[in-house]
Amino acid sequence: MNRPATPVVEVDHASFGYADAPVVRDVSLTIAPGEVVALLGANGSGKSTLVRGVLGLNEQLGGDVRLFGVPREDFHDFPRLGYVPQRHTLSASVRATVEEIVAVGLLSQRRWWQPRLGRAGSTDTIHRCLEVVGLADRADTDVSTLSGGQQRRVLIARAMASHPDILVMDEPTAGVDAANQDVLAGVLARLAGEGTTMLIVTHELEALSGIVTRIVAMSSGRIVFDGTPAEFEYHHSRLAVVGHAHHSGDEADHTESRLAAAPAAGPFDPQGDDHHG
Amino acid sequence: MAELLSLDFMRQALVAALLVGIAAPLVGVFLVQRRLSLIGDGMGHVALAGVAVGVLTGTAPVWTALVAAVGAAVAIELIRARGRTSGDVALAVMFYGGIAAGVVIIAKSPSGSPANLTAYLFGAITTASTTDLWVFAGLALVVLVGTWLLRPWLFAVANDEEYARASGMPVTGLNIALAVLTAVTVVVSMRIVGLLLISALMIIPNATAQLFGRSFRATVRWAVLIGVVASVGGVVLSFYAETPSGGTIVLLAIAAFIAAAVGTATAARMRTARHRRAAGHDHEHGTGCGHEAVPHDDHVDYLHDGHLHAAHEGHYDEHGGDVAAAADHEDVGTTVKDGQR
Numbered sequence A: 001m002n003r004p005a006t007p008v009v010e011v012d013h014a015s016f017g018y019a020d021a022p023v024v025r026d027v028s029l030t031i032a033p034g035e036v037v038a039l040l041g042a043n044g045s046g047k048s049t050l051v052r053g054v055l056g057l058n059e060q061l062g063g064d065v066r067l068f069g070v071p072r073e074d075f076h077d078f079p080r081l082g083y084v085p086q087r088h089t090l091s092a093s094v095r096a097t098v099e100e101i102v103a104v105g106l107l108s109q110r111r112w113w114q115p116r117l118g119r120a121g122s123t124d125t126i127h128r129c130l131e132v133v134g135l136a137d138r139a140d141t142d143v144s145t146l147s148g149g150q151q152r153r154v155l156i157a158r159a160m161a162s163h164p165d166i167l168v169m170d171e172p173t174a175g176v177d178a179a180n181q182d183v184l185a186g187v188l189a190r191l192a193g194e195g196t197t198m199l200i201v202t203h204e205l206e207a208l209s210g211i212v213t214r215i216v217a218m219s220s221g222r223i224v225f226d227g228t229p230a231e232f233e234y235h236h237s238r239l240a241v242v243g244h245a246h247h248s249g250d251e252a253d254h255t256e257s258r259l260a261a262a263p264a265a266g267p268f269d270p271q272g273d274d275h276h277g
Numbered sequence B: 001m002a003e004l005l006s007l008d009f010m011r012q013a014l015v016a017a018l019l020v021g022i023a024a025p026l027v028g029v030f031l032v033q034r035r036l037s038l039i040g041d042g043m044g045h046v047a048l049a050g051v052a053v054g055v056l057t058g059t060a061p062v063w064t065a066l067v068a069a070v071g072a073a074v075a076i077e078l079i080r081a082r083g084r085t086s087g088d089v090a091l092a093v094m095f096y097g098g099i100a101a102g103v104v105i106i107a108k109s110p111s112g113s114p115a116n117l118t119a120y121l122f123g124a125i126t127t128a129s130t131t132d133l134w135v136f137a138g139l140a141l142v143v144l145v146g147t148w149l150l151r152p153w154l155f156a157v158a159n160d161e162e163y164a165r166a167s168g169m170p171v172t173g174l175n176i177a178l179a180v181l182t183a184v185t186v187v188v189s190m191r192i193v194g195l196l197l198i199s200a201l202m203i204i205p206n207a208t209a210q211l212f213g214r215s216f217r218a219t220v221r222w223a224v225l226i227g228v229v230a231s232v233g234g235v236v237l238s239f240y241a242e243t244p245s246g247g248t249i250v251l252l253a254i255a256a257f258i259a260a261a262v263g264t265a266t267a268a269r270m271r272t273a274r275h276r277r278a279a280g281h282d283h284e285h286g287t288g289c290g291h292e293a294v295p296h297d298d299h300v301d302y303l304h305d306g307h308l309h310a311a312h313e314g315h316y317d318e319h320g321g322d323v324a325a326a327a328d329h330e331d332v333g334t335t336v337k338d339g340q341r
Helices: A047-054 A098-104 A119-132 A148-160 A178-193 A229-248 A270-277 B008-033 B039-057 B061-082 B086-108 B114-122 B132-159 B160-165 B173-188 B198-212 B216-241 B247-275 B321-328 B329-335
Strands: A009-018 A019-033 A035-040 A059-067 A083-084 A166-170 A197-201 A214-219 A221-226 B291-295 B299-304 B309-312 B315-319
Touching: A009 A047, A009 B291, A019 A047, A019 A059, A019 A221, A035 A047, A047 A059, A047 A166, A047 A178, A047 A197, A083 A148, A083 B160, A083 B198, A098 A119, A098 A148, A098 B132, A119 A148, A119 A178, A148 A178, A178 A197, A214 A229, A221 A229, A221 B291, B008 B039, B008 B132, B008 B198, B008 B216, B008 B247, B039 B061, B039 B114, B039 B173, B039 B198, B061 B086, B061 B132, B086 B114, B086 B315, B132 B160, B132 B173, B160 B173, B173 B198, B198 B216, B198 B247, B216 B247
Parallel strands: A035 A197, A035 A214, A083 A166, A166 A197
Antiparallel strands: A009 A019, A009 A059, A214 A221, B291 B299, B299 B309, B309 B315
């Protein structure tokens, strides 16, 4: 079923946003099977817009998006796609158990006129997913009573239920306490070990160190860095030097040209502190 | 009771009440979940315009009301899907336009009278004919089957619309389907509960059920049970007390809500007194977390420095009722560091 040569995600000169105000402009990004990509950037840099655009949740204003080699408009193999949205997308106005939420992840495999998948089979799948995220003993708990980190893991279990080939996560570690962040990192490491491709929007690279194989940084709706964590480290430290030098006004020539196009401020832009004030 | 059952129209009324009591909370739970509790009310307003047109033209008001309510349902979802802030105002114009047009048209029709209007607004089951009842029963069945079939998808969309969209579900279509099911429920219920009160029977049993149910499935069952008790009970009560059926049903539903709220609050206070929470617990138990798992009745406790910890909501409870554990449960916070394997 998997053709290893086909990229999982191909974004080709695409723009996303609102009709007259594109947030992401002319971005190209290709993700190969097995890659674990961290998408970094300050608030408003367009990383969520890009990810939501790839999933068809934002208006696409130009360019092409292909999923598993298929143009997005023609893509219907939704079980291969596991999406972990931000936690506040969950409605809490009616009770729902952890198990009921994870069961939603199985729906993409089923048409409305088809009877339920074998009940025992789906219960097994749900429990296996809950086992992976360490919530097996909370299957019958009302989700709204769980902590933020636990809810995050419920959403990951839901995304895993259809055995996806790629997990797309929007800030899975944001606002999660240390104990939960450890568990979460363990879960992601295990999934990465099983060869699941991942695209993770995050602010907290540290929590994911050792899992991420590639880092893409965005600023003002464009990709300003794309490379390995080691390259990012180097780039990071150089930026720090440049940012420092920026103050004294010399060494400006050493700035790489693509850095010049990176005016954003944020936790991954060491120049950020200069701009924040 | 025998007297009540010997009357043809009362038997019909009880059947109608049973159907409405099942259908209204079943559809209503998804409205509560989507935070659209008042949308049924708006559809009732628009349905009145349909009723008025039926009265004026001499067609059966059920069908004209159905056309108006379903039309409004589709319009509501299309306006909401566009997500403009002006959509809110557009809905208000539609709802008040509906009820105003209804009042004016009924006043101008030959058979129109204030009593006629009141019957539709607040429910008067005794005015329904046998033909009406068959139509209502058929429509109620459509609502029940439709909601049952679409239930997993309606749940998915109402619970997390963004995820549903990303999973390729036809979100707008499902939202329109729910709106149409709501509209049909409004029309089915107008004779029993009335157009101005039907929304209450969709929402209040669900509010009560939130207090009892521990899962979505259980909540729906409770809501349907409460809905049936309120609507059938309300019809019986209105017969003996000689009160309008709609108001009686809704008051009964509200009484159940208040009783349940007081009861569960008292029970919760008593439970909290007995429940010991592990203090300062910054470790997540799980398979292979390094702590011995001890089966305990229907769940698993983890042995953590001589304490039994059981998952409860977002935290851990101290389990094992021995006096020693109860006496030193304050220690959990200080010993947790060396407990991490």
